[in-house]
Amino acid sequence: MAKTGDGESLGTAEGAVLGRASHTLHAENPVLRDTWAIELLGNATRALARDPENDAKVRAASGIDFRLILAVGMGALRYAEDEVERCVDGGIDQYVVLGAGFDTFALRRDDLADRLRVFEVDFPDVQALKRRRIEAAGRAPAQIPTFVPVDFESTKVSDALPSAGFDPTRRSVWSWMNTIPYVSVEATEATLADVRTLMTPGSRLCLNYQGKVRLTPAQADYLGRIGMTTREGGEPWVSSWLPERFEEVVAERGFDLVEHATEADLNERYYAGRADGLFAGVPSRLVTLEAAG
Numbered sequence: 001m002a003k004t005g006d007g008e009s010l011g012t013a014e015g016a017v018l019g020r021a022s023h024t025l026h027a028e029n030p031v032l033r034d035t036w037a038i039e040l041l042g043n044a045t046r047a048l049a050r051d052p053e054n055d056a057k058v059r060a061a062s063g064i065d066f067r068l069i070l071a072v073g074m075g076a077l078r079y080a081e082d083e084v085e086r087c088v089d090g091g092i093d094q095y096v097v098l099g100a101g102f103d104t105f106a107l108r109r110d111d112l113a114d115r116l117r118v119f120e121v122d123f124p125d126v127q128a129l130k131r132r133r134i135e136a137a138g139r140a141p142a143q144i145p146t147f148v149p150v151d152f153e154s155t156k157v158s159d160a161l162p163s164a165g166f167d168p169t170r171r172s173v174w175s176w177m178n179t180i181p182y183v184s185v186e187a188t189e190a191t192l193a194d195v196r197t198l199m200t201p202g203s204r205l206c207l208n209y210q211g212k213v214r215l216t217p218a219q220a221d222y223l224g225r226i227g228m229t230t231r232e233g234g235e236p237w238v239s240s241w242l243p244e245r246f247e248e249v250v251a252e253r254g255f256d257l258v259e260h261a262t263e264a265d266l267n268e269r270y271y272a273g274r275a276d277g278l279f280a281g282v283p284s285r286l287v288t289l290e291a292a293g
């Protein structure tokens with residue numbers, strides 16, 4: 001079950017939003033200007049985000065530079081956001097965020113609120129905490145997403161999304177970012193097949209996954225340490241994929257591959273020439289898919 005950020009350990013949803021809050025507050029030129037991230041934090045975590053030295057303190061205490069993986073996760077959200085913007089320009093008006101956690105797209109994009117309805121899929125306890133934090137924020141979000149509680153391991157998105165107001169006969173855009181490593185191979189395959197039934201041809205899905213790729217010793221050591229922290233926090237990584245196998249899986253489930261990108265593409269698109277040296281330092285695969293006709 002998901003951690004919700006209550007108690008001693010941050011859940012992955014809150015950990016990710018803490019990184020984005022801190023980046024938005026302190027980076028010179030944020031890759032993702034996440035102006036709502038700070039609102040979704042608890043009091044203690046908000047104080048951490050406001051401290052410009054927090055990253056350095058965490059690095060000193062843990063010996064882990066979380067910025068390398070933060071840049072992968074944040075870059076993935078920016079990658080999805082760019083695709084969503086293209087889809088809205090093309091007339092799509094429904095966006096489903098799978099494993100949304102504390103994603104803030106719906107809350108902060110005033111410019112799209114009247115053109116795009118956002119649905120968020122995650123565990124009910126994560127959604128309940130997020131709802132409480134939105135209510136406590138003291139400012140009005142651009143829109144409150146429609147929360148659709150689903151456990152990918154045991155429930156189907158298609159059982160819940162249409163009754164929440166999603167129209168499967170109209171085109172839609174979807175993202176599933178920074179979540180697949182926490183979902184079993186079986187549930188990932190089943191969810192891809194299931195959501196495809198809700199995607200009329202021309203609909204798009206962006207996602208990222210952990211590739212089974214050759215690692216340098218430094219990368220293997222780094223990923224081993226991060227994997228241990230997520231496991232100790234109760235949210236272990238349970239799946240990784242050979243990129244060729246992932247392409248077969250999506251093709252078998254009725255998707256055309258639009259793009260299969262890597263962390264190098266993220267670095268070229270979003271992190272080139274940054275004064276703070278931030279870069280996506282962990283192998284990652286990002287995919288854009290289109291529901292085939």
Ligand SMILES: C[S@@+](CC[C@H](N)C(=O)[O-])C[C@H]1O[C@@H](n2cnc3c(N)ncnc32)[C@H](O)[C@@H]1O
Pocket residue numbers: 002012013016017073077098099100101102103121122123126150151152153177178179182183
């Ligand atoms: C690392 S967080 C990423 C959240 C958000 N997409 C982001 O990038 O900030 C992973 C999210 O996946 C959700 N998640 C993990 N396993 C899940 C499952 N079996 N069913 C539904 N949600 C799940 C977690 O609750 C969490 O919100």
